[in-house]
Amino acid sequence: MPNTPKILIISSDTGGGHRSAAQALVEGLQKFRESKFVAVRVIKAVEESHHITEKLVNLYNWILRNKQHWMKYVFWAMNRFRPETRDFVYRRSFGYVAEQFEKWCPHIVVSVHPLTQHIFARILKELNLANQVPLVTVVTDPCYGFWKGWACNDVSLYLVANEEARRQLIDYGVLSEKIKISGMPIHPKFHEVDEKSAQAARQALDLNPDKFTVFVNAGWAGGGNIPQIFRELINGELDVQTIFLAGKNEELRKEAEELAKTAKFPVKVIGYSDDVEKIMQSANVMISKLGGLTTFEALACHLPIIADTTTPPMPQEAGTVNLIAKNGAGILLKKATDIVPTIQSLLNDSARYAQMKAATIGMAIPNSTQKIIEEISALLPNRQAAVINAPQEIETQLAQV
Numbered sequence: 001m002p003n004t005p006k007i008l009i010i011s012s013d014t015g016g017g018h019r020s021a022a023q024a025l026v027e028g029l030q031k032f033r034e035s036k037f038v039a040v041r042v043i044k045a046v047e048e049s050h051h052i053t054e055k056l057v058n059l060y061n062w063i064l065r066n067k068q069h070w071m072k073y074v075f076w077a078m079n080r081f082r083p084e085t086r087d088f089v090y091r092r093s094f095g096y097v098a099e100q101f102e103k104w105c106p107h108i109v110v111s112v113h114p115l116t117q118h119i120f121a122r123i124l125k126e127l128n129l130a131n132q133v134p135l136v137t138v139v140t141d142p143c144y145g146f147w148k149g150w151a152c153n154d155v156s157l158y159l160v161a162n163e164e165a166r167r168q169l170i171d172y173g174v175l176s177e178k179i180k181i182s183g184m185p186i187h188p189k190f191h192e193v194d195e196k197s198a199q200a201a202r203q204a205l206d207l208n209p210d211k212f213t214v215f216v217n218a219g220w221a222g223g224g225n226i227p228q229i230f231r232e233l234i235n236g237e238l239d240v241q242t243i244f245l246a247g248k249n250e251e252l253r254k255e256a257e258e259l260a261k262t263a264k265f266p267v268k269v270i271g272y273s274d275d276v277e278k279i280m281q282s283a284n285v286m287i288s289k290l291g292g293l294t295t296f297e298a299l300a301c302h303l304p305i306i307a308d309t310t311t312p313p314m315p316q317e318a319g320t321v322n323l324i325a326k327n328g329a330g331i332l333l334k335k336a337t338d339i340v341p342t343i344q345s346l347l348n349d350s351a352r353y354a355q356m357k358a359a360t361i362g363m364a365i366p367n368s369t370q371k372i373i374e375e376i377s378a379l380l381p382n383r384q385a386a387v388i389n390a391p392q393e394i395e396t397q398l399a400q401v
Contacts, residue, residue: 004037005380008106010116010270012046014060016220017293025350025376028369031188033377038368041104045116050071065223065249068289068311075315077256083198084118090141093119094157096193101127107381112139112185119152119280134379138372139254140379142292144168154264157379159372161296161365181377183368184293190300201282205268207241212347213335215283215303216243217294220272222249224289225310229336234289236261236340239347241266243279248272277301285346287339289313290320299364304356305330306342329359 007029011022029038041203047054063070075300083089097119101245109124111117117137124130134156141150142161151172158174159164166179193201207213216227216233222245230244244260244267246253246350253271262265273279280286280301287306288294290313298305305324309332324330331342346353365371 004039005108006039006041006104006106007041007108007110007376007380008100009042009103009110010045010113010120011042011111011380012057012113012115013045013220014046014057014113015064015291017114017291019220020187020293020297021138021185024185024369025110025112025138025185025372027173027187027189028185028373029376030147032370032373033127041100042323043098045100045119046113049060052092056089057196061221065221068224068314070173071314074148082148084149085117089115090119090122094123097123098127101129101167106133108171108376108379109133109135110376111135111155112140114141114147117152117155118149120269121152125154127149129265136379137148137184138170138227139165140293141165141316142184142296142324143317145315145319148172157375160209161292181365182371182375184296185369186293186296186300187277188363188369190280190297191277192300192302193281198281201278202241204278205243205282206336207266207268207282210242211266213283214240214343215279215286215288216244217276217286217288217394218245218247218249218252219289219291219294220247222252222272223248225254225308225336226287226289227252229287229308229310229333229339230258230291232336232339233343234259234267236338236342236343237264238340240343241268243270243283244340245270245273245276245279282370285335285343290317292317292320295324299329299360302357302360303355304360308338309334310336321360323363325357327363328365329356331356 009022009025011018013019029040047057109120121135124133136157137155139150139160142165144164146168151169151174158169158179160179161184166181168338169179170176202209202213216230244256246256260269269275280303283302283303285306286298289308293315307321307324307330325332
């Protein structure tokens with residue numbers, strides 16, 4: 001339809017959080033926006049724009065998977081040299097991005113990645129569209145200490161998780177009036193379920209519906225310190241069952257399947273899955289690196305977390321570690337060898353586990369994705385921006401979400 005509002009969401013598969021955020025926004029537009037039609041396109045702007053930037057994304061994911069302890073150096077280099085502001089990156093991105101505008105002609109651009117809004121802001125200026133096309137950034141890092149790349153003075157509106165994230169942007173020089181606290185972009189499918197539904201979720205995974213279930217989450221990239229923690233867990237004698245998610249790492253999945261054969265308790269090994277919410281809803285506790293979005297997805301499911309701190313957390317995730325520890329919604333795992341006694345302590349102390357589960361409640365802003373959609377819709381040329389609680393018809397076009 002010629003008058004259909006168009007939204008361009010720019011993301012990247014550097015880790016899985018940005019991709020999940022983009023999917024959450026698409027689903028939110030389907031579920032919460034009142035007007036009958038909106039067209040949405042999601043592009044992975046960093047890796048799709050040039051073969052060199054694609055190689056840089058692959059390198060980032062390799063480090064994330066295999067050398068997690070190097071990430072602090074990557075963080076330092078990114079903050080020091082600011083590649084998102086460099087002509088080298090811009091020149092290699094301009095042709096692709098300009099082509100997307102010519103093909104799509106969006107009414108609004110939404111960034112969920114810290115490397116993208118600088119490039120898009122500059123291109124909007126060169127195309128004389130800066131005053132016509134709002135640029136919205138949804139920050140997917142929830143705590144103080146995230147990348148400087150998130151800060152761009154040409155962004156029209158920032159949507160952040162909490163006061164900490166707002167304060168970090170202000171300290172980076174962003175005007176306070178451009179920032180609104182909305183909560184994290186969590187897909188609506190992540191929510192708490194009752195015990196009957198949790199039992200059904202376990203049965204769907206061919207697991208015992210009544211047994212304490214440990215979800216070992218190696219993340220979208222599949223790696224880091226989690227495989228070593230899993231190896232230690234496998235050697236334990238525990239009255240539990242375990243789900244191991246290997247992500248995009250096929251070698252890790254095969255290795256985990258071999259290890260599972262030696263376990264003294266049931267182990268379900270899964271590769272990549274689009275149904276992580278069902279795994280979370282089946283679990284009693286999750287072992288994971290504290291990525292911002294993964295953490296808040298678990299909190300939305302009221303799932304306590306055993307957080308990997310066996311090496312120092314990535315700098316942009318350190319605040320999330322502190323948040324979990326401060327609120328008592330999880331346990332910080334200092335050594336991989338501590339995993340078996342840590343889980344045994346939860347089995348032995350039901351009151352402690354109940355306190356952890358209760359602590360997950362209220363840590364995330366309720367209906368955060370709905371709030372984000374309200375803010376985005378208000379900037380569309382179609383001013384019918386009200387949000388309702390029932391799904392409406394939507395015209396959605398996706399490019400490799």
